Amino acid sequence: MSTTPSPQWVDYRAQLLRVTAHIHDHxxxxxxxxxxxxxxxxxxFHWHRIYHALMGETVAATVRRLRLHQASGHLAQTALTVTEIxxxxxxxxxxxFTRAFRQFFGESPQAWRETRTDDLPWRTAAAAQPDGWPVTVRQVPAIEVAxxxxxxxxxxxxxxxxxxxIQFAAQGLxxxxxxxxxQYLDxxxxxxxxxxxxxxxxSLPPGxxxxxxxxxxxxxGTPCAVLRYRGPYPNMRDAYQWLYGSWLIASGHRLADQPVFEDYLNSPRDTAPADLLSDIYLPLAPSAIAAR
Known part of the structure; x- marks a missing residue:
C-alpha cells in the first residue's frame, strides 16, 4: 500500500532573519x-528571489546601502581615517570605498565629512542650518504600531x-x-x-x-512639536540639538513624559541620502495646543 509523503513546510521568516542578521554582523x-x-x-536558485520579493531590494543593494550608511556615520561622528572606515x-x-561613496552621496568621503563636521569628535554644525528647521505644533492622533x-x-x-x-509581511500586515x-528612549x-x-x-491597519x-x-495621542528633517540620517543629530537647545527653550512648551519618535516619509532603498525626509515628533504636554 503506497502512502503520500507529508509536505515539508519551510519557515521562510526564520531563514531570512538569519540572512539579515548575518549581513549586519559581517x-x-x-x-x-x-x-x-x-x-x-x-x-x-531561489532564495535571492524570495529575499528580493520580501525586502524590496536585492541583497547586493542591501549590503551596499548598509555599508555606506555605516560609513557616513563614522565620517560624521568619529575621527577615523577614510582608510580605516x-x-x-x-x-x-x-x-x-571612495568610488562607491561618491556614487551614492555625490561627493567624496572627505568632502562629505568637511561639510558636516566642525571639530571632531562630533560637534553640532548649526551653521549649516542657520535658521533652524521647520517645526509645527499639532495634536497627533494615537498611532498603533507593531x-x-x-x-x-x-x-x-x-x-x-x-x-x-519580515514578520510584518509574513503576517499579512x-x-x-x-x-x-x-521610538528612541535614551x-x-x-x-x-x-x-x-x-x-x-x-503602523498597524485598524483591528x-x-x-x-x-x-x-x-x-x-498628544500634542507634538513636529520637525521636518531633510538629509542623511547621521546628521539628524544637528536637528535634535537645535530642537531641544533652541526651539524648545524659546517656545516655553512643557514636555510630555513620552519618548521622541520618528516617522520616515521615504526610504533609503530608493531615495538619495540628500533627499531623505523624516519627521521628528517631540511629545508636548496637553496644554501646548491650548496655549497657542
Missing amino acids: LAEPLDLAELAVVADLSP ARRCGYPNAQS GVPHRGSYMRIGRAFETAQ MRPDTRWLA DPFAYPEAQLSSRAGF AEVAPPLQRFSLG
Whole structure:
C-alpha cells in the first residue's frame, strides 16, 4: 500500500532573519550570494528571489546601502581615517570605498565629512542650518504600531526594521500606506551606545491582530512639536540639538513624559541620502495646543 509523503513546510521568516542578521554582523567581510544561500539554508536558485520579493531590494543593494550608511556615520561622528572606515565597512581599500561613496552621496568621503563636521569628535554644525528647521505644533492622533526592540547604536536600528518587516509581511500586515516609525528612549549623548534602547516598527491597519515576536505599542495621542528633517540620517543629530537647545527653550512648551519618535516619509532603498525626509515628533504636554 503506497502512502503520500507529508509536505515539508519551510519557515521562510526564520531563514531570512538569519540572512539579515548575518549581513549586519559581517559588513566588514566579503559577502556573496553563495555564502548567504548557505546561511539561509535555501536553494541558491531561489532564495535571492524570495529575499528580493520580501525586502524590496536585492541583497547586493542591501549590503551596499548598509555599508555606506555605516560609513557616513563614522565620517560624521568619529575621527577615523577614510582608510580605516573603508576597512570597517568591507571595502578592500580607500579607492574602492571612495568610488562607491561618491556614487551614492555625490561627493567624496572627505568632502562629505568637511561639510558636516566642525571639530571632531562630533560637534553640532548649526551653521549649516542657520535658521533652524521647520517645526509645527499639532495634536497627533494615537498611532498603533507593531515592531521589535533594538538595543545599541541608533545608527544600527535598520537591523530591527528588517526583522520587523519580515514578520510584518509574513503576517499579512503590510499595506501601501504602512508607515515606518521608530521610538528612541535614551539620549545618545548621555548613555553608552550599548545601553541605548529604541523600537522599530510599522503602523498597524485598524483591528489588526499581531503575533509574536512582534510587539504592539502606541505613539502620539498628544500634542507634538513636529520637525521636518531633510538629509542623511547621521546628521539628524544637528536637528535634535537645535530642537531641544533652541526651539524648545524659546517656545516655553512643557514636555510630555513620552519618548521622541520618528516617522520616515521615504526610504533609503530608493531615495538619495540628500533627499531623505523624516519627521521628528517631540511629545508636548496637553496644554501646548491650548496655549497657542
